[in-house]
Amino acid sequence: MAEATNNQASGAATTGAAPGGAGAPDRPVKVVGIVCNWCSYAGADTAGVGRFKQPANLRLIRVPCTGRIDPLFALKAFEKGADGVLISGCHPGDCHYSEGNYYARRKFELAERMIHHLGIPPERFKWTWVSASEGQRWQKVVTEFVAGVQKLGPREGKAL
Amino acid sequence: MRIGVFVCHCGSNIAGTVDVAELAKRALTLKDVVYSDHPMYTCSEPGQAGIQQAIKDKKLDRVVVSACSPHMHEQTFRRTVEGAGMNPYLMEMANIREHCSWIHPDMAEGTEKAWEIIKMAVAKARQLEPLYANEVSVNKDVLIIGGGVAGIQAALDLADAGLKVTIVEKETTIGGTMAKLDKTFPTIDCSACILTPRMVDCSQHENITLMTYSEVEKVSGYVGNFTVDIRRKAAMVDWNKCVGCDVCVQKCPAKAPNLFDEGLEPTKAIYIPFPQAVPKRAAIQVDYCRYFQTGKCKVCERVCPAGAIDYEQKDTSVTKEFGAIVVATGLEVFPWEEHYSEYGGGKIKDVISGLQYERMLNASGPYGGHVRRMSDGADPKTVVFIQCVGSRDESVNRPYCSSVCCMYTAKQALLTKDHCGMDTDVYVFYIDIRATGKGYEEFIKRVQTEFGVKYVRGRVSKLYEQDGKVMVRGTDTLLGEQVEIPADLVVLASGIQPADGAKQLAQTLNISYDEFGFMKEGHPKLRPVETNTAGVFLAGVCQAPKDIPATVAQASGTASKVIGLLAKDKLKTSPQIAVVNQKNCVSCWKCIEVCPFSAPEKQELRDGTYKSHVIETVCQGCGICVATCPVNTIELKGFTTDAILDQIEEVLQSQL
Numbered sequence: 026m027a028e029a030t031n032n033q034a035s036g037a038a039t040t041g042a043a044p045g046g047a048g049a050p051d052r053p054v055k056v057v058g059i060v061c062n063w064c065s066y067a068g069a070d071t072a073g074v075g076r077f078k079q080p081a082n083l084r085l086i087r088v089p090c091t092g093r094i095d096p097l098f099a100l101k102a103f104e105k106g107a108d109g110v111l112i113s114g115c116h117p118g119d120c121h122y123s124e125g126n127y128y129a130r131r132k133f134e135l136a137e138r139m140i141h142h143l144g145i146p147p148e149r150f151k152w153t154w155v156s157a158s159e160g161q162r163w164q165k166v167v168t169e170f171v172a173g174v175q176k177l178g179p180r181e182g183k184a185l
Numbered sequence: 186m187r188i189g190v191f192v193c194h195c196g197s198n199i200a201g202t203v204d205v206a207e208l209a210k211r212a213l214t215l216k217d218v219v220y221s222d223h224p225m226y227t228c229s230e231p232g233q234a235g236i237q238q239a240i241k242d243k244k245l246d247r248v249v250v251s252a253c254s255p256h257m258h259e260q261t262f263r264r265t266v267e268g269a270g271m272n273p274y275l276m277e278m279a280n281i282r283e284h285c286s287w288i289h290p291d292m293a294e295g296t297e298k299a300w301e302i303i304k305m306a307v308a309k310a311r312q313l314e315p316l317y318a319n320e321v322s323v324n325k326d327v328l329i330i331g332g333g334v335a336g337i338q339a340a341l342d343l344a345d346a347g348l349k350v351t352i353v354e355k356e357t358t359i360g361g362t363m364a365k366l367d368k369t370f371p372t373i374d375c376s377a378c379i380l381t382p383r384m385v386d387c388s389q390h391e392n393i394t395l396m397t398y399s400e401v402e403k404v405s406g407y408v409g410n411f412t413v414d415i416r417r418k419a420a421m422v423d424w425n426k427c428v429g430c431d432v433c434v435q436k437c438p439a440k441a442p443n444l445f446d447e448g449l450e451p452t453k454a455i456y457i458p459f460p461q462a463v464p465k466r467a468a469i470q471v472d473y474c475r476y477f478q479t480g481k482c483k484v485c486e487r488v489c490p491a492g493a494i495d496y497e498q499k500d501t502s503v504t505k506e507f508g509a510i511v512v513a514t515g516l517e518v519f520p521w522e523e524h525y526s527e528y529g530g531g532k533i534k535d536v537i538s539g540l541q542y543e544r545m546l547n548a549s550g551p552y553g554g555h556v557r558r559m560s561d562g563a564d565p566k567t568v569v570f571i572q573c574v575g576s577r578d579e580s581v582n583r584p585y586c587s588s589v590c591c592m593y594t595a596k597q598a599l600l601t602k603d604h605c606g607m608d609t610d611v612y613v614f615y616i617d618i619r620a621t622g623k624g625y626e627e628f629i630k631r632v633q634t635e636f637g638v639k640y641v642r643g644r645v646s647k648l649y650e651q652d653g654k655v656m657v658r659g660t661d662t663l664l665g666e667q668v669e670i671p672a673d674l675v676v677l678a679s680g681i682q683p684a685d686g687a688k689q690l691a692q693t694l695n696i697s698y699d700e701f702g703f704m705k706e707g708h709p710k711l712r713p714v715e716t717n718t719a720g721v722f723l724a725g726v727c728q729a730p731k732d733i734p735a736t737v738a739q740a741s742g743t744a745s746k747v748i749g750l751l752a753k754d755k756l757k758t759s760p761q762i763a764v765v766n767q768k769n770c771v772s773c774w775k776c777i778e779v780c781p782f783s784a785p786e787k788q789e790l791r792d793g794t795y796k797s798h799v800i801e802t803v804c805q806g807c808g809i810c811v812a813t814c815p816v817n818t819i820e821l822k823g824f825t826t827d828a829i830l831d832q833i834e835e836v837l838q839s840q841l
């Protein structure tokens with residue numbers, strides 16, 4: 026029942042008031058991000074220090090390494106109604122723990138397929154790499170991902 | 186549970202776009218939150234005292250500091266709560282500055298997002314438990330990678346402080362770039378005269394071991410206890426026997442490129458980079474050696490009075506233990522030939538790089554300090570310098586300023602007048618002149634007025650050959666006119682970039698680097714010599730372009746940080762590590778397979794069965810095993826599954 030239309034209230038509008046009130050299908054989407062401490066969290070910091078403006082739809086959860094991320098976290102987020110899930114870590118070769126992101130990559134390649142299989146369109150799930158110095162890249166990743174999710178609109182109701 | 190929430194104004198950094206007072210008020214509506222405040226600067230003394238007071242007065246057992254990035258102040262606030270008797274790991278930060286107020290200019294938007302960030306932090310705080318640090322003993326030996334002036338300075342400081350230091354240098358001699366320079370700005374003192382005594386000090390210091398012609402292959406372990414594999418490259422010369430007499434070099438019949446002289450003139454296949462090399466030992470470049478290429482020659486073996494030549498020599502590898510590592514791998518000159526076809530791409534003989542010019546100026550260089558045209562050896566009458574070749578140029582992906590070229594060009598312009606006579610015409614094409622160091626501006630003025638070097642503001646668009654001259658075509662942007670100068674010699678102030686292989690080394694060490702390969706410091710202002718990997722430090726140009734005074738100052742700063750670290754006999758390790766609940770362990774050993782640090786081990790229980798156990802002091806807390814364990818029986822302290830799921834739930838609470 027993916028993407029079922031269900032006009033249940035979702036008062037979590039973050040950017041101003043959505044026209045039509047809470048629960049309107051064009052409310053701002055909410056995206057959960059899970060990022061590693063050393064590269065992408067720090068990259069998001071770098072973006073902040075550089076004042077690189079971003080859409081305000083993202084909520085970040087910090088973990089030490091993408092290798093710590095159980096694909097279940099992403100599924101859980103979708104189950105709880107996330108409109109998108111973004112996962113980001115260190116570039117291949119740059120993992121603070123030398124190989125955590127390789128394990129993550131393997132898991133997320135599979136998880137990605139499973140997520141699509143569950144009926145969630147690919148635009149709603151992304152995993153990528155952003156290093157600590159790539160503030161601009163972080164801005165771009167977030168902006169583009171959120172725009173893609175916003176284009177699909179909110180996932181009304183539970184999809185899982 | 187009694188949680189206190191502190192929403193920092195950070196002056197106007199946060200309060201400018203986030204309504205902190207409103208958030209402090211709202212925080213009180215959250216479950217378990219019994220106290221909130223919105224201090225002006227939470228990290229300041231009164232700010233920290235306020236937290237400590239609240240912990241005592243309100244009997245708080247969790248604290249959420251909603252302020253900047255934990256990378257900025259997590260340690261600060263852990264100490265704060267510890268000072269009030271709370272376990273430091275019961276403090277959680279909500280990053281509403283870097284991740285919110287600084288990127289969302291709209292007050293309403295910023296405030297709502299900050300609210301959610303705070304709610305997530307409170308949700309996580311509920312899951313925190315007290316954690317206690319372990320202690321590990323510390324190896325007090327220091328590894329320095331790179332034997333340029335940065336590595337040398339750090340080594341001497343550390344060795345003088347009584348620590349044992351090993352310098353691993355990839356070339357056969359230490360000295361680095363500075364050993365190639367002629368004179369140094371702004372004092373025009375001889376580079377070798379100030380450097381070579383320090384090189385000798387290194388070789389004679391009882392606490393310093395030199396491992397030249399060697400490279401770091403593998404690094405494992407962690408702060409206080411690194412294990413490093415070092416490969417010594419085969420020099421085809423037994424260095425225990427070689428005395429550096431140079432006879433083999435003189436007699437060798439095969440030519441090879443002279444990297445020390447930046448390729449100006451060839452050296453021999455067996456070479457010693459320069460007379461003051463430390464250690465002064467010969468090595469064979471096998472790709473150019475007649476014996477290795479044709480199977481016949483062996484002249485060096487015949488003439489060597491020490492019987493040191495060993496054609497069978499192989500690379501050797503040693504494993505050593507260190508407590509701290511200093512990276513000082515320095516610079517490489519920007520390979521302008523590959524990027525500036527408008528300057529001839531290396532095909533015009535009389536166009537050379539700044540570092541080549543240093544070798545030309547140098548009395549122990551290939552021309553004995555005689556400045557000459559490369560094409561015909563004639564004395565130049567007109568010399569043109571072009572600045573910012575491979576610096577401040579987006580088109581070649583070098584947007585940064587190399588920081589030393591304005592000054593070294595001025596120095597070289599002055600030396601040109603000195604070597605070739607005051608009647609030589611010397612021009613410098615520049616974009617801006619950056620002379621910010623002590624005595625630097627005065628130096629530039631002297632070069633312009635006293636030595637009559639003509640500074641032309643503008644970029645050179647083309648270099649081409651005509652009638653034996655190099656035609657320099659550019660614009661004088663101050664006069665607004667085209668200029669064309671027939672030059673005898675053109676010197677490009679080629680920018681600097683990190684050493685070849687810097688990125689790979691950074692990966693080996695698990696430290697961050699930027700897009701150019703400069704290694705990333707722990708914090709641009711507050712931790713300029715540390716990296717984000719505890720126990721690994723930086724010195725010199727490997728971190729960012731800088732001149733010798735700044736390099737030496739940084740290297741001494743680095744040394745003092747290393748001394749500070751190794752002054753302790755034991756180090757506290759992070760308690761945010763993986764722990765196995767052995768009751769559910771199915772002994773599949775997947776955790777052992779995936780751990781990059783060999784932290785999990787098979788532990789024999791009383792009943793004779795084996796279960797996984799994570800060695801506390803070895804675990805680095807990445808959590809790979811946690812996400813791998815098929816029965817979810819490993820937990821990562823500080824980042825528990827419950828804490829993560831609670832944050833997800835909190836943020837999506839209102840979503841369905």
Ligand SMILES: Cc1cc2nc3c(=O)[nH]c(=O)nc-3n(C[C@H](O)[C@H](O)[C@H](O)COP(=O)(O)OP(=O)(O)OC[C@H]3O[C@@H](n4cnc5c(N)ncnc54)[C@H](O)[C@@H]3O)c2cc1C
Nearest residue numbers: 331333334335355361362369370514515516725726732733
């Ligand atoms: C043309 C030119 C002129 C200059 N003139 C001046 C001047 O007049 N005054 C001034 O103050 N500054 C000058 N500078 C700048 C000066 O050269 C640098 O500030 C200084 O050399 C930096 O020292 P360093 O030790 O960081 O790097 P380097 O001197 O480059 O030393 C790095 C060392 O590390 C070694 N190394 C690299 N990678 C590895 C590895 N993976 N493993 C082991 N070893 C490795 C290298 O072989 C080298 O020996 C000039 C620079 C240039 C290019």
